Amino acid sequence: MPAQRASHPVFARYYARVSLAMDKGGMAAHRRQLLAGLAGPVIEVGAGNGLNFAHYPADVTRVLAIEPDPHLREIASRNAAQAPVPVGVCGGVAAGLPADDGTFDGAVTAFVLCSVPDQHAALREIHRVLRPGGVLHFLEHVRASTPVLRRVQRLADVTIWPALAGGCRTSRDTAAAIQAAGFTIGQLEPFRFPDPGLTMPATPHVRGIATRNP
Numbered sequence: 219m220p221a222q223r224a225s226h227p228v229f230a231r232y233y234a235r236v237s238l239a240m241d242k243g244g245m246a247a248h249r250r251q252l253l254a255g256l257a258g259p260v261i262e263v264g265a266g267n268g269l270n271f272a273h274y275p276a277d278v279t280r281v282l283a284i285e286p287d288p289h290l291r292e293i294a295s296r297n298a299a300q301a302p303v304p305v306g307v308c309g310g311v312a313a314g315l316p317a318d319d320g321t322f323d324g325a326v327t328a329f330v331l332c333s334v335p336d337q338h339a340a341l342r343e344i345h346r347v348l349r350p351g352g353v354l355h356f357l358e359h360v361r362a363s364t365p366v367l368r369r370v371q372r373l374a375d376v377t378i379w380p381a382l383a384g385g386c387r388t389s390r391d392t393a394a395a396i397q398a399a400g401f402t403i404g405q406l407e408p409f410r411f412p413d414p415g416l417t418m419p420a421t422p423h424v425r426g427i428a429t430r431n432p
C-alpha cells in the first residue's frame with residue numbers, strides 16, 4: 219500500500235466548514251445517537267474539528283480525542299473547552315494511539331475508518347486500548363449494497379475521490395473490517411446521508427456499536 223498522509227491541509231479547511239452544514243442538515247442527530255450509552259473513559263480517533271464533543275453523555279468521565287491535522291485540532295481544542303464532559307485533544311494517528319492497553323471503556327470513530335491508510339492497523343489499535351468488553355461506537359460511510367453503486371465507488375476510489383476528500387475511500391466494507399479486527403457487532407443501522415436527492419459514492423452510511431472480544 220502506498221504511503222498516505224494523515225494531514226490534508228486543504229481538505230481540513232474545507233471540512234471545517236462543510237461539517238457544520240452537514241450537522242445542520244441532520245448529522246448532529248446521528249452524532250447524538252452515536253454517542254448515546256457511552257460511559258467511563260472514552261477515546262475518539264480522528265476527532266476532526268470536535269463536532270461530537272457537545273453530544274457526549276454525562277456518564278462519560280473523560281474523552282481523549284486524537285486528531286492528526288493541526289488546523290482541525292485547533293478548532294477541536296476550542297470545542298473541547300465548551301464540552302459537557304472533560305475532553306483532552308492531542309495529535310496522533312490511529313495506527314499508533316498514545317494510550318496504554320485496556321485504558322478505555324469506549325472508543326468512537328466518525329467518518330475516520332474511510333480515511334485511515336490501513337483500516338486493520340487502526341482497528342487493531344482501537345482493540346488494544348479498549349478493555350475486554352469495551353465498546354466501539356462508529357458512524358461511517360461505507361460500501362454500497364447495490365452492484366452499480368459499488369462499481370461507482372470503486373471507480374471514484376481509484377480516480378479523483380481520495381485526492382479531493384482527504385484520503386477517503388468510499389468502497390470500504392467497514393463493518394466486516396471491524397469484525398475481522400476482533401469485535402462483535404451488536405447494533406448496525408444503515409442509512410443514507412443526505413437522505414433525499416442524488417446518490418453519491420459516499421451516500422451509504424452505517425451507525426453501530428461493536429463490543430471488543432476478550
Ligand SMILES: C[S@@+](CC[C@H](N)C(=O)[O-])C[C@H]1O[C@@H](n2cnc3c(N)ncnc32)[C@H](O)[C@@H]1O
Nearest residue numbers: 224264265266286287311312328329330333334
Ligand atoms: C471526514 S473527517 C471526520 C472528522 C470527525 N471525526 C467528524 O466526525 O467530523 C476525517 C478525519 O480523520 C482524520 N484522519 C485522517 N487520517 C487519520 C489517521 N491516520 N489517524 C487518525 N485520524 C485520521 C482527519 O484528520 C479528519 O479529522
